[in-house]
Amino acid sequence: MLSVNRYKCCYCGACVSVCPTCSLELVETWIEVSQGCKECGICTKICPVGALEVKA
Amino acid sequence: MKYDVLVVGAGPAGSMAAKTLAEAGLSVVMLEKRQEIGDPVRCAEAVSKRGLKDLVEVDPRWIAADLKGSRVFSPDGASIVLSEEQSGGKTGYVLERKIFDRTLAMEAACAGAEVMVKTRAQGLLKRDGKICGVSAIRSGDTFQIEAPLVIGADGIESKVGRWAGIDTTLKPKDISTCAQFLVKDESIDSNYCEFYFGNKIAPGAYAWIFPKGEKVANVGLGVLGSRSSGIGEPLRLLQEFMKSHLPKGKVVEMDVGGVPVAPQLEAMTTDGVMLVGDAAHQSDPLTGGGIITGMTAGVIAGEVAADAISRGDVKRASLRDYEDRWKEPNGNKLQRHYDLKEFFIGLTDEDLNNLLHSLTNEDTVKMDLRDMLKSLLKLNPKLLWGLRHVIF
Numbered sequence: 345m346l347s348v349n350r351y352k353c354c355y356c357g358a359c360v361s362v363c364p365t366c367s368l369e370l371v372e373t374w375i376e377v378s379q380g381c382k383e384c385g386i387c388t389k390i391c392p393v394g395a396l397e398v399k400a
Numbered sequence: 401m402k403y404d405v406l407v408v409g410a411g412p413a414g415s416m417a418a419k420t421l422a423e424a425g426l427s428v429v430m431l432e433k434r435q436e437i438g439d440p441v442r443c444a445e446a447v448s449k450r451g452l453k454d455l456v457e458v459d460p461r462w463i464a465a466d467l468k469g470s471r472v473f474s475p476d477g478a479s480i481v482l483s484e485e486q487s488g489g490k491t492g493y494v495l496e497r498k499i500f501d502r503t504l505a506m507e508a509a510c511a512g513a514e515v516m517v518k519t520r521a522q523g524l525l526k527r528d529g530k531i532c533g534v535s536a537i538r539s540g541d542t543f544q545i546e547a548p549l550v551i552g553a554d555g556i557e558s559k560v561g562r563w564a565g566i567d568t569t570l571k572p573k574d575i576s577t578c579a580q581f582l583v584k585d586e587s588i589d590s591n592y593c594e595f596y597f598g599n600k601i602a603p604g605a606y607a608w609i610f611p612k613g614e615k616v617a618n619v620g621l622g623v624l625g626s627r628s629s630g631i632g633e634p635l636r637l638l639q640e641f642m643k644s645h646l647p648k649g650k651v652v653e654m655d656v657g658g659v660p661v662a663p664q665l666e667a668m669t670t671d672g673v674m675l676v677g678d679a680a681h682q683s684d685p686l687t688g689g690g691i692i693t694g695m696t697a698g699v700i701a702g703e704v705a706a707d708a709i710s711r712g713d714v715k716r717a718s719l720r721d722y723e724d725r726w727k728e729p730n731g732n733k734l735q736r737h738y739d740l741k742e743f744f745i746g747l748t749d750e751d752l753n754n755l756l757h758s759l760t761n762e763d764t765v766k767m768d769l770r771d772m773l774k775s776l777l778k779l780n781p782k783l784l785w786g787l788r789h790v791i792f
């Protein structure tokens with residue numbers, strides 16, 4: 345599962361731009377993950393602050 | 401609610417498009433999901449003076465620093481000085497974007513555009529297969545806004561293109577992921593922008609110190625997405641850069657974000673939709689600068705959209721003029737810069753050191769980016785052989 349650390353996230357939207365399944369949305373000041381997430385991990389390497397992680 | 405044109409996103413690109421449309425007498429609405437335009441900042445705020453002066457009247461309220469030039473550092477710490485306006489148009493002014501972005505939005509509003517903040521577009525509306533507006537949400541309430549033409553100026557996270565069938569998803573190798581601190585430190589030179597290159601400092605990109613007044617600067621760095629090896633790499637590397645370059649620096653703000661360093665999109669329009677700014681990957685792949693390019697595209701898109709609406713035809717063929725006018729000179733130049741970026745990211749630290757050292761006896765102060773690349777090519781024909789077609 346993709347986990348979003350809300351305490352780390354700076355709501356910059358960089359992760360949204362790289363998701364190949366368009367599963368992320370920056371809403372106000374938080375990131376929402378939709379059902380389409382394939383847990384590919386691309387967004388986790390793009391997040392500048394390490395707020396995203398794919399967890400087993 | 402019904403308008404001629406709806407703009408999604410109130411960054412520099414969206415505001416310029418909205419202003420241009422309103423000045424042409426069209427009814428236009430601009431949606432911005434943030435509650436405060438321009439905040440939080442996702443930018444190092446440097447622009448070329450000439451580029452800016454061509455687009456807006458310069459206002460001291462949003463100029464944080466007026467620069468003399470820039471200094472470029474190789475991985476081993478050697479440096480050269482380039483004069484103002486001459487490092488890829490990247491130096492000139494450092495802006496205060498919180499004020500700048502808001503001022504541009506206000507100018508659009510004064511020209512007659514309606515601005516809606518804290519309002520997020522969440523999908524395109526279609527009637528008989530044609531785009532006819534967006535569905536939006538404000539403070540939890542969903543509503544529809546009608547317009548035959550939608551301009552996606554929704555920045556790096558753009559959805560408008562993807563909703564309309566233009567794939568704007570960035571590949572990791574085409575995004576620079578960045579972290580930045582606003583730093584107070586006695587060692588900051590208020591007159592020069594500084595660029596630091598090195599595969600350990602900022603893999604596939606560079607670190608910067610852009611002054612914002614007396615002893616204050618944006619200090620940040622980018623990492624090319626495909627070179628980011630771990631979780632939170634940009635922030636970790638920035639903390640290291642601070643330790644080595646500004647150990648006593650006081651951090652008073654933190655900004656993060658991504659910038660497209662991508663090839664030109666094949667399509668920036670489709671029936672009833674135009675994309676501008678970061679949403680259309682119009683930032684410079686070599687420097688990461690996207691303020692001026694986005695504003696330029698906003699103006700062109702606004703002009704073409706106004707014509708299209710007056711003709712009553714918003715099909716792609718009618719909007720193509722925007723893409724053509726963008727391509728020459730802007731798009732073609734940025735595509736060359738993409739090729740340059742692709743080449744430079746393959747260089748080792750030793751290559752970068754050699755390149756910079758080769759320039760130390762040259763009169764770099766009088767050079768612009770193109771002159772500098774030309775001399776580099778002349779002085780390092782073997783190393784830069786792959787670039788001979790790109791530069792000339």
Ligand SMILES: Cc1cc2nc3c(=O)[nH]c(=O)nc-3n(C[C@H](O)[C@H](O)[C@H](O)COP(=O)(O)OP(=O)(O)OC[C@H]3O[C@@H](n4cnc5c(N)ncnc54)[C@H](O)[C@@H]3O)c2cc1C
Pocket residue numbers: 408409410411412413414431432433434438442443444445446447519520521522553554555556557558559578579580620655656657658659676677678679683688689690691692694
């Ligand atoms: C760390 C960093 C440093 C940079 N440094 C520089 C620099 O020194 N010089 C330079 O020229 N450029 C720089 N850039 C690039 C520059 O910031 C961007 O290119 C520029 O902001 C693009 O402008 P824009 O109007 O296209 O998008 P943005 O300024 O990103 O504006 C897009 C707006 O759309 C809004 N939005 C998004 N989705 C929706 C929606 N669904 N509904 C409503 N609103 C929406 C967003 O909230 C945002 O306000 C930097 C970028 C980063 C990340």
Ligand code: SF4
Pocket residue numbers: 346362363364365366367368377380381382383384385386387388398
């Ligand atoms: S893990 Fe992959 S699919 Fe899931 S949100 Fe991140 S980029 Fe998208």
Ligand code: SF4
Pocket residue numbers: 348352353354355356357358359360370375390391392393394395396656
């Ligand atoms: S990239 Fe990271 S900091 Fe930026 S919005 Fe996504 S999770 Fe938050």
